[in-house]
Amino acid sequence: MKNIIKYTIGMFVLSTLFFACTKDDAVVFDEFPFEIEIVQKDTVTVNYPEKTVFKIITETPVSSNVYMFKYESLNGTGIYTNLNNDTIPENQFITLDSLSLEVNYISNNVDSDKIRATIKRGDEEKVKDLLYEVENNEYSLDLSTAITEIDINEIRPFSYDLFNKGKDKNVTYKRALYIINGSGVVLNADESEEIKLAEFENSVEGKFNYNVKFKEKGNPKLVIVGEDSNGYIKRDTLSYTVEEPPIRFSVTTSPNSTTIGSPYRFNFIIPENQGTTTTNKIRYTIQSGSANITYNSTPVNPNEQVDVPLSGSFYFDAVSNSEQTLNITFYLENGGVEVDRTASINIVGGTFALSAIPEVSQAEAGSQVGINCIITESGPTGAPYSLVYSSTETGNIEYRGTVYAPGSVIDGITDLTFSLKYLGVNEANHRLSFTLRDKNGNPFEATEQNINFINTQHTFSAASTGTTAFTDTPTNIVMELNGLSTLTYTMKWTADVSGTFVLNGISYPTNTPILVSPGNFTGAFIGTSPGRSNLTFEVTSSSGKTASDDVDLTINEFTFNFDVPEVLDVVAGNTAEFDINYTASNNNVSARVFYSINTNNGSVKRRENSQTLNSPFDLTQGTIGLRFDYSEVKTYVITWSYTNSNGASRDYETEVRVRNRDFSISINPVTNISFGSDVIVDLNLSSQQSPLTYRLDGYSFSQSGMTLRNQNNSIVGNSQSIGFGNNRFLASGYNTNSFSITIYVIDSFGQRKSVSRTFSINAPNEEYTSDIGRRSVNCGVQAGEQRIYYIYTRRISLKNNNGGVINRVQVYDENNNLINDARNLSIEPNETEIIGETTCQTNCSLGPGPCTPLGRFKIRYRIGNSWTEFKNVNL
Numbered sequence: 068m069k070n071i072i073k074y075t076i077g078m079f080v081l082s083t084l085f086f087a088c089t090k091d092d093a094v095v096f097d098e099f100p101f102e103i104e105i106v107q108k109d110t111v112t113v114n115y116p117e118k119t120v121f122k123i124i125t126e127t128p129v130s131s132n133v134y135m136f137k138y139e140s141l142n143g144t145g146i147y148t149n150l151n152n153d154t155i156p157e158n159q160f161i162t163l164d165s166l167s168l169e170v171n172y173i174s175n176n177v178d179s180d181k182i183r184a185t186i187k188r189g190d191e192e193k194v195k196d197l198l199y200e201v202e203n204n205e206y207s208l209d210l211s212t213a214i215t216e217i218d219i220n221e222i223r224p225f226s227y228d229l230f231n232k233g234k235d236k237n238v239t240y241k242r243a244l245y246i247i248n249g250s251g252v253v254l255n256a257d258e259s260e261e262i263k264l265a266e267f268e269n270s271v272e273g274k275f276n277y278n279v280k281f282k283e284k285g286n287p288k289l290v291i292v293g294e295d296s297n298g299y300i301k302r303d304t305l306s307y308t309v310e311e312p313p314i315r316f317s318v319t320t321s322p323n324s325t326t327i328g329s330p331y332r333f334n335f336i337i338p339e340n341q342g343t344t345t346t347n348k349i350r351y352t353i354q355s356g357s358a359n360i361t362y363n364s365t366p367v368n369p370n371e372q373v374d375v376p377l378s379g380s381f382y383f384d385a386v387s388n389s390e391q392t393l394n395i396t397f398y399l400e401n402g403g404v405e406v407d408r409t410a411s412i413n414i415v416g417g418t419f420a421l422s423a424i425p426e427v428s429q430a431e432a433g434s435q436v437g438i439n440c441i442i443t444e445s446g447p448t449g450a451p452y453s454l455v456y457s458s459t460e461t462g463n464i465e466y467r468g469t470v471y472a473p474g475s476v477i478d479g480i481t482d483l484t485f486s487l488k489y490l491g492v493n494e495a496n497h498r499l500s501f502t503l504r505d506k507n508g509n510p511f512e513a514t515e516q517n518i519n520f521i522n523t524q525h526t527f528s529a530a531s532t533g534t535t536a537f538t539d540t541p542t543n544i545v546m547e548l549n550g551l552s553t554l555t556y557t558m559k560w561t562a563d564v565s566g567t568f569v570l571n572g573i574s575y576p577t578n579t580p581i582l583v584s585p586g587n588f589t590g591a592f593i594g595t596s597p598g599r600s601n602l603t604f605e606v607t608s609s610s611g612k613t614a615s616d617d618v619d620l621t622i623n624e625f626t627f628n629f630d631v632p633e634v635l636d637v638v639a640g641n642t643a644e645f646d647i648n649y650t651a652s653n654n655n656v657s658a659r660v661f662y663s664i665n666t667n668n669g670s671v672k673r674r675e676n677s678q679t680l681n682s683p684f685d686l687t688q689g690t691i692g693l694r695f696d697y698s699e700v701k702t703y704v705i706t707w708s709y710t711n712s713n714g715a716s717r718d719y720e721t722e723v724r725v726r727n728r729d730f731s732i733s734i735n736p737v738t739n740i741s742f743g744s745d746v747i748v749d750l751n752l753s754s755q756q757s758p759l760t761y762r763l764d765g766y767s768f769s770q771s772g773m774t775l776r777n778q779n780n781s782i783v784g785n786s787q788s789i790g791f792g793n794n795r796f797l798a799s800g801y802n803t804n805s806f807s808i809t810i811y812v813i814d815s816f817g818q819r820k821s822v823s824r825t826f827s828i829n830a831p832n833e834e835y836t837s838d839i840g841r842r843s844v845n846c847g848v849q850a851g852e853q854r855i856y857y858i859y860t861r862r863i864s865l866k867n868n869n870g871g872v873i874n875r876v877q878v879y880d881e882n883n884n885l886i887n888d889a890r891n892l893s894i895e896p897n898e899t900e901i902i903g904e905t906t907c908q909t910n911c912s913l914g915p916g917p918c919t920p921l922g923r924f925k926i927r928y929r930i931g932n933s934w935t936e937f938k939n940v941n942l
Contacts (some may be wrong), residue, residue: 083113101125101134102185103193107172110200113297116152116171120198123166124185134188135160138167141179145172145199160187165323174201175297196382203299205235206240210291210303212402218310221338222258222280225305227291230272239296241267246279249309254278267294281309314341314406316399316918324413326446327390332382333360333410337399344402348372356393356414358385372400387414417446421454421503421513422795425489429553431610432520435465438487442480442503447592449505453478457500460520461492489664491520514778525550525585526615527606537625537653540714541569541591544618548606550585555609556915558583562602564622566594566786593713594622627651627658629709630684634728635695635723639816640759643723644674649686651711658711665704669723670696700816726816730754730761734810735793741870742831743930748824752791761813762788769807769825773800774932799932804828831935832868835926836899837861861905863924863940866899871930878903879925879937886924901924 095712095842106120116224123134136162138147147155147170150917155161155170163186174180185192212225229240244253245265253262256276270293281287316337325331337347340913350372351360360367361384375381387393396409397937419442425436442452454477456464464471465488471477491497497520501513526549536542550556557580560568567574568581570590575581592602600622604613630648637643651658661683662671671680674692686709697703702722710716735749752761765785766775774799775783782794789812798808809823840860867873873894894900903924924940 076083089448099125099127099129101188101191101193102186102561103195104214105184105195107197107199109198110202111172112204112234113299114173115176115204115233116148116173118150118172119147119172119200119282121168121170121184121186123163125166128166132188134163134166134186134674136160136163136184136186137183138182141181141183141196143178143199144176144199145174145182145201147172147182160185172199174199174351176673177201177203177299199842200779201706203746204231204235204236204238204295205295206231206233206293206295206299206301207771208242208291208301208303210289210305212305215306215309216310217281218313218315218338219282219284220280222254222278224256224276224278225289226274226276228274229270229293232720234868240270240272240293242270242291242293243267245290245292246281247290249281249283249285250503251279251281251287253289254280257420261773270716278308284309284311285643309827314399314401316397316406316408318397318408318410318660320410320412322412324415325387325416326387326417328386329446330384330386331412333395334380334382334398335375335380337376341378345377346401347375347377348400349375349397350400351395351397354394354396356387356391356395356411357389358387358393358395360385375399376458390414390699391840392418395866411524413820417444417505419449419452419505419509419511420504421501421511422497423487423501423513425499425516428517429519429521429551430491431523432611433489434520435488436492437516438464438489438499438516440485442483442488444483449507449509450481450483451478451506452480453504454480455502455504455604458489459498461496462490462497464489484613489518491518495519496522521551523551523610523928524612525554525556525606525608525614527604527616529602529604529616529618531533531602531618531620534619535621535623536592536594537623537656537713538594538597539625539715540653540656541593541712542620543601543848544568544590544592544604545587546583546590546604546616547587548583548585550608552585555855556583556585556606557581558604558606560602562592562594562600562606564598564599564600565596566592566622568592578845580775592618592620594620597622597624602887623652625651625653625656625713626655627711627715629660629707629717629719631705631707631719631721633721635721636696636798637723637725638702639725639728639818643697643725645693645695645721647691647693649688649691651688654688656711656713658709660686661708661710663706663708665706666699666701668698669703671705672696695723696723697723698816700727700818716830726817728755728759728814730812730814730818730820732810732812732820732822733821734808736824738827740826740828742804742935743869743871743873743933745776745931746801746826746828748796748798748808748810749795750789750796750812750822752794752812754791761790761812762786764811764813764819766808766810768798768801770803772802773798773806793916798826801828802829802934828933829870831930832869832926833928834866834899835940836864836866838864857904860904862901862904863926865894865902865926865928867894867896869930870896872896873928873930875929876902877927881923881925883925901929 092787102124104122104124108117111117121136137158139158145158149155150169150171152171180201182197184197195640206229207230209228210225212223214223216224231238243266244262253264254277255262258278262277269557279289287307287309289307290302292300292302294300316335319334321332321334350370352369362373367383391414393413394409394411394412396407398405398407410918422441424439426439430436455474457473467478489499497518499516499518503511503513511817529544529546532543532545546557560580561582562576567576568590570581594600600620602618602620603615605613605614632645635643635645652735672678672694673680674694680693705721705723707719708716731753733751737747737750741748763786777783778795778797797914805825807823807825809821811819811821813819842858844858863878865876876889876892877885880886889902892900925937926940927935
């Protein structure tokens with residue numbers, strides 16, 4: 068390495084001298100060799116990030132050099148991430164911002180991974196291959212039991228341990244239990260629930276207790292299988308030997324230890340289905356100690372056999388009258404087979420214990436702390452008791468008005484519940500130890516207690532965010548309280564002006580206690596009257612100490628003016644424009660306005676962009692140009708509700724009175740109307756020019772069957788649009804000498820008017836004439852005489868003396884029978900046309916003679932669409 072350094076320096080000096088001797092610009096040599104040093108862990112845990120560090124080693128670092136890094140996976144599924152666990156793309160160079168790169172390597176599969184890393188500077192590259200052995204996150208899974216030789220249906224305990232031995236503490240687990248080479252059940256620890264076999268359940272770390280029993284003789288196995296969230300599987304096995312049950316029983320004592328004269332029991336359990344006879348007998352022998360034993364209230368002596376149940380549980384009662392360790396053996400006999408079990412119990416004199424608990428764990432130095440003491444006894448009492456205490460610091464204890472120094476004996480204690488008062492003199496953690504002795508001098512060491520005596524004085528500061536404020540405007544007061552978290556603190560405030568103080572959304576009047584805690588907190592003062600004010604805040608702790616601070620504020624009165632028009636008078640069709648003006652004495656008071664309209668067919672819009680004004684909208688000082696859009700002639704009421712951040716509110720109203728735009732209509736008179744001709748109906752509309760539109764709203768005739776047509780012969784619709792000036796229509800279909808028409812017009816705001824006109828029609832004028840023709844018919848010769856008869860034909864003619872063309876004529880007889888309906892006629896004025904005829908004839912058998920044709924008719928004709936009335940004609 069030294070040679071490389073010397074060579075590099077020599078070349079640098081030589082190049083410097085060379086370029087110093089030329090007039091060209093100097094060139095700086097900055098391409099120094101570099102190497103890569105890698106710090107990695109050869110073995111990593113699956114799915115767990117492990118750090119790898121790439122260090123660039125160069126003799127002379129140059130700031131202008133740019134290093135780049137990339138990697139590719141040659142084997143395995145591993146990737147690099149940054150320290151925030153964001154994936155670094157594979158096979159893509161990234162630029163390094165320093166000569167050291169720290170990455171995490173993570174792989175999701177157990178394998179031998181290989182990574183190729185490349186670092187380059189310019190055209191120079193360094194390539195390194197890295198090997199990672201990816202291993203499972205190790206954990207332990209162990210089955211254990213004290214007994215593997217059991218009888219059929221005998222319940223025996225077992226447990227399993229599951230502990231994470233690896234680095235990744237976020238791994239989760241599940242486990243399943245199996246019984247193979249036999250059948251049986253697994254129960255929970257208290258035998259209240261059967262555990263499902265061959266089914267995975269989630270498990271946490273720890274030791275877990277269960278029970279197992281098998282149903283037949285043999286060599287079954289209990290297997291546990293565990294799997295972590297990475298798929299790592301482990302298993303463990305317990306092998307059992309299961310036999311037919313011999314005669315057996317169990318005996319336990321309750322309690323395990325007792326006092327002189329206190330009763331206790333021997334509890335027996337005999338399993339079912341054992342022995343060869345139907346009689347069980349028990350006797351006992353005592354190896355040490357003495358006891359009075361009864362069964363079902365009957366005394367039982369040593370070696371005296373007593374009949375007991377064949378199975379199930381039962382007990383013997385016992386009592387001992389001296390301190391001892393009783394060792395006793397019981398013998399169960401069935402069919403000449405006898406088995407024994409041994410039990411023992413400690414019989415002691417009265418026991419006692421002391422509990423001494425301070426009322427608080429932290430207090431003011433120099434103050435007394437109460438200590439509540441309780442003596443619990445079992446058996447004969449040990450009173451009177453004596454107490455000795457010690458302290459690691461300076462202090463003393465007061466008991467019933469007497470002060471005791473550490474090491475002094477407090478005697479004559481007969482109450483099982485009593486109180487002490489400990490005075491801690493200095494600031495420190497005082498560790499207290501207590502030793503209680505009974506009347507026989509037997510000691511009991513109570514649990515050591517700690518009381519931390521400290522200085523409880525607190526500090527408090529308050530400051531406002533400004534020196535001036537406006538009435539009804541919150542001004543933030545930033546406060547800091549430094550004190551003990553074990554104490555409670557209350558704060559009160561006063562001010563020279565009226566107002567309120569708000570903290571955590573609650574308003575407090577002056578001199579009202581406010582519960583506060585150590586730390587930083589912010590409240591707000593809202594002055595309701597102007598003036599110069601001194602705010603005083605005082606904080607008192609539960610130890611009785613106080614701290615205060617003052618804040619000076621000048622409160623100015625806040626005023627505002629919200630100006631909206633009370634009335635807008637608008638002619639229908641005109642734009643309803645108006646302004647809102649707002650001024651306030653303080654720009655820091657935010658304001659907004661809600662508004663509502665008493666009907667749903669009006670809206671308020673901004674004039675500048677025609678957008679609907681939001682409700683609410685924020686209000687800034689100045690003028691807002693608005694307009695009111697409406698669609699009916701009526702009075703609209705806009706209600707404005709002003710509010711500001713001071714809590715002030717006020718309502719205003721604007722009436723928008725939209726009235727009708729006047730218009731008039733008329734129908735021109737027409738004279739000398741020939742019957743049957745179309746009647747010209749000229750409707751005139753006049754109004755001031757406006758954006759309103761007009762249309763018909765219906766029309767009616769005094770005669771039924773009449774029609775009103777446009778000049779293009781189309782029927783006039785009931786809601787047809789009309790324009791200003793003259794609107795011409797044609798009426799037809801009348802059948803009298805006069806008729807009336809009424810026309811209704813409505814504007815786009817619903818204003819409706821009507822006009823009527825009666826038209827007189829010239830009476831129809833015509834002439835009817837008739838003539839009779841006769842012709843003879845030869846009937847032949849009868850009785851030597853020649854006979855004939857006559858046919859008479861009467862024709863009716865009509866002369867048109869009207870101004871229109873007659874296009875149809877109907878002729879009825881006097882019995883209203885239609886005898887002729889002449890259609891598609893075209894009898895021009897002053898023309899005559901035959902409109903009907905009748906015939907009659909004489910009878911040959913009667914001989915010659917006259918016949919009289921019918922001569923009374925009812926006739927009507929049509930000109931255009933108009934029919935004349937029926938006219939009786941005698942011809």
